[in-house]
Structures are given as structure tokens and as C-alpha cells.
Amino acid sequence: MPFTLVSEVRFEEDIKKSRFEAIAATVENEQDVKDFLEHHKDLTTTHQCWAWKIGHHVRFNDDGEPSGTAGRPILATIEGNDLTNVIVLVNRWYGGIKLGTGGLVRAYGGCAGQCLMLAEKTELIEKKEVRFQCLFNEWAIFQYELKSQNIDYVEDYTADGVMIEAKLQVHQIDALAIKIQDVTRGREQLKVEEKTDD
Known part of the structure; x- marks a missing residue:
């Protein structure tokens, strides 16, 4: 049975001087996704990477990070938690130390995962x-x-x-x-x- 989030939740952590902030929220359709991303647009960030899943539809975006190091790990945490109708945005403020591809995967996936662990989940009723x-x-x-x-x-x-x-x-x-x-x-x-x- 798929689950979704009860309310929006945030989690922040610093990894090798880069600041990461994950924001997870419920979305019902692509218009909700657009509205969410517009609302959380932040020009001070170095990267705004995200992933969402609504039913069988999924999308993710690495926003300039090396391909597969940000959006895909975020999506993996959504799917790993049996969630749907959810978007997770992870903001990064670069701190001057490169993390490497493995480090980026761990940072984005880990930050998204911590955020979803804090979230109250509810069974998604059709x-x-x-x-x-x-x-x-x-x-x-x-x-x-x-x-x-x-x-x-x-x-x-x-x-x-x-x-x-x-x-x-x-x-x-x-x-x-x-x-x-x-x-x-x-x-x-x-x-x-x-x-x-x-």
C-alpha cells in the first residue's frame, strides 16, 4: 500500500562545508509540482535538485550536478519509503570542497532520506x-x-x-x-x- 506525507517537512545538514537542505511535500499533479518549485525557488543556492513521484509517473533533476548524482538518489529514497504523490527538493550551498560523485550521491540521497524519516506518513487512500x-x-x-x-x-x-x-x-x-x-x-x-x- 503506498503512503504519502501528512505535511511539509524540512531537514538540514552540513557536509564538508556545503549546506544541504531537503524539503519534502505532497503533490497531487504536475501543477502542484510547478507551484512547489516556484514557491521554493532560491537564487542563493548553488544547486536545487529534486525528484517527484505521482502514481506511476516520476521525474528528477540534477540541476547542474554530475548526471545521476542528485535527482536519481532523491527519487530512490522516495521509492524506498513506499511513497507516492511526493516531491523532495534538496538545496545545496557549495562550501568549496568537492564531494566527488559517490559523495554527492550519499549527500543528496542521505539528506532526502533523513528528511523523509522525520515526516509523518499516512496511507494513501484512493x-x-x-x-x-x-x-x-x-x-x-x-x-x-x-x-x-x-x-x-x-x-x-x-x-x-x-x-x-x-x-x-x-x-x-x-x-x-x-x-x-x-x-x-x-x-x-x-x-x-x-x-x-x-
Whole structure:
């Protein structure tokens, strides 16, 4: 069963006068990755190397370090911890002493690994995107239901009522489908988006 992180976590260490800082966070999609990297862009660093894994998709970047000495070892720590939907960024401020390729692999992989050891992990529960609509006078009932179960949703008001898109854990789908049928007296159905892996 894959795991993901509960919250963002950081770890810093000095290795032969170079300062390394690892930042690990959850990401749901490539836009989250872009936002994370943009947010943590730091022009004072010598290198900003990173790796991420979302489902079966992985990417890594050595940012000018010798090929295979930074991004790949960071990715190895993500996969070694059975994590997904995670990005780890390791910043390096060069201190004047070359570490060599083996030293770099140990430094980047080690710093990322220490950071992930500090992180609180949670089992990644599969979520599905669902949609349904309701009348204005029914929306308060559904709003209460979604909030009480900590379900993320977006509502869109139309001329006829409210269109709701939500992300549900798989085990929540049946109960919400029944609730929609009850409240709307069978008029509306819960539509589950079937996602295909690209």
C-alpha cells in the first residue's frame, strides 16, 4: 500500500562545508509540482535538485550536478519509503570542497532520506472525482454532509441549482450516492469520473 506525507517537512545538514537542505511535500499533479518549485525557488543556492513521484509517473533533476548524482538518489529514497504523490527538493550551498560523485550521491540521497524519516506518513487512500447537481434548497443539506466528512469540493451556481464536483475516498461514494437519491427523491445521480492512466 503506498503512503504519502501528512505535511511539509524540512531537514538540514552540513557536509564538508556545503549546506544541504531537503524539503519534502505532497503533490497531487504536475501543477502542484510547478507551484512547489516556484514557491521554493532560491537564487542563493548553488544547486536545487529534486525528484517527484505521482502514481506511476516520476521525474528528477540534477540541476547542474554530475548526471545521476542528485535527482536519481532523491527519487530512490522516495521509492524506498513506499511513497507516492511526493516531491523532495534538496538545496545545496557549495562550501568549496568537492564531494566527488559517490559523495554527492550519499549527500543528496542521505539528506532526502533523513528528511523523509522525520515526516509523518499516512496511507494513501484512493480518491475518485465525482459530480452531482441539486436544487438551491437542497444544497445546505449536501454542504453539511460534505463538510462533516472533510470532503474537498467545488460548487458552481447555475440558473437551475448547484453543480458540485468533489473528491471522495472510494468507501465514501456509496453513502453519498444514496443520500443524493434520498434528498432529490431519485431525480439526481452521483456521477463518478473514471480516470484512465495516461
